[in-house]
Amino acid sequence: MGETTGTTRTAGVTGSRESERYDVVVVGAGAAGLNAALVLGRARRRVAVVDAGEPRNAPAAHMHGYLSRDGMPPAALLAVGREEVARYGADLIDARVEHIEPAGAGAGPAASAAPGFVVHLAGGPVLHARRVVVATGLRDGLPELPGLVERWGQDVLHCPYCHGWEVRDRPLGVLGTGPGAVNQALLLRQWSADVVLLAHTLALTDDERERLAARDVRVVEGRIVRLVSDDGRLRGVELANGQVVPREAVFVFPRPVPRDALLFGLDCARDDNGWVTTDRTGRTSLPGVWAVGNVADPRAQVVTAAGMGASAAFALDHDLAAEEVERAVVRYRASGAAVPA
Structure with a gap:
């Protein structure tokens, strides 16, 4: 047999x-x-x-x-x-x-x-x-944000343990599309000193803001309208006010x-x-x-x-x-x- x-x-x-x-x-x-x-x-x-x-x-x-x-x-x-x-x-x-x-x-x-x-x-x-x-x-049920699906699995990521090493020490962002975003941003801090939480639609509590500040995770307010890519690479995240927050990789909690x-x-x-x-x-x-x-x-x-x-x-x-x-x-x-x- x-x-x-x-x-x-x-x-x-x-x-x-x-x-x-x-x-x-x-x-x-x-x-x-x-x-x-x-x-x-x-x-x-x-x-x-x-x-x-x-x-x-x-x-x-x-x-x-x-x-x-x-x-x-x-x-x-x-x-x-x-x-x-x-x-x-x-x-x-x-x-x-x-x-x-x-x-x-x-x-x-x-x-x-x-x-x-x-x-x-x-x-x-x-x-x-x-x-x-x-x-x-x-x-994976992904947020409906223009430009996200196209970069999924490349520089739009979900698991720090799967991908954190590959993007270590680079400017990272966490999309505030769900309740897990705060913990994800706090965790990612051990892979990079430059982590930004893009609040999007999240209503952060005072306790969450304090924890983020204590870990040097910057919070950027404003609704996300799209992810900006160029030459096959993620360049940043555009907000409703027209600001583009430069990021080389972003994490999302699907x-x-x-x-x-x-x-x-x-x-x-x-x-x-x-x-x-x-x-x-x-x-x-x-x-x-x-x-x-x-x-x-x-x-x-x-x-x-x-x-x-x-x-x-x-x-x-x-x-x-x-x-x-x-x-x-x-x-x-x-x-x-x-x-x-």
Whole structure:
């Protein structure tokens, strides 16, 4: 099993896929999904990984904070990961999953008590799985400011731990587009002595102003109208009064929007903020369904997401093994064989 080679396919090419059955279908081929598939493949599980090709970190040139992979382009990491997963027999399917339903849906009381799922791909093909891992990530809800999207992931950034080193000691700005901006500005101060908080629509409290002043973070009042770029580089931030505040990089706190429609469709439990709830292994409230990576934790970086995928795979394999033992015991008893003394 460990020497088999998986395949990369596009949905709709192989009609026989409608009859294919897997131990696990992983939806999403980011770090979380691929690492789950890697561990499961090495456990000799039959795995399919379905991915729509929309990684969150596609605009970033490099990723950081991942031991032995620091500075590696995100696309390169995923390419290597896909090769490793295929080495252990997993099928990599380039397609979009439209919805997932329990295999017994509509079957009434005769349906099997063991979890099982039908994974519907765009265009009609379906996959059958004993278990499902949802690793579809999130999208960053960005402020609607002209010039921002064009520089996103280059010199419009969001994570000091991902990008702070690369812009250290340069004039930095923080856009006051959300309540996290003050803390972000205070944190960035350790990467640069020149940090400006562009207040925009924020109503700063006296306590916040005092903390910013104590850390030598300058506050610039005024509504932001656009980001100014020239020759493929950010030059500054223009305010409604016409002033342009020169900055070489700006940070913004985006609104994380989980790509969790599949989990909604399965009616998985959620917390008060609307995020899917899981245990430490990523197990959701619906037996047989795990959620890992940014779809479950907006703070998870690449290295964290990969660990979440591995943790889910270990728990999931134990779950499958327990089911197989129970089935074997039923068959053993039905055979009439004597229990060994």
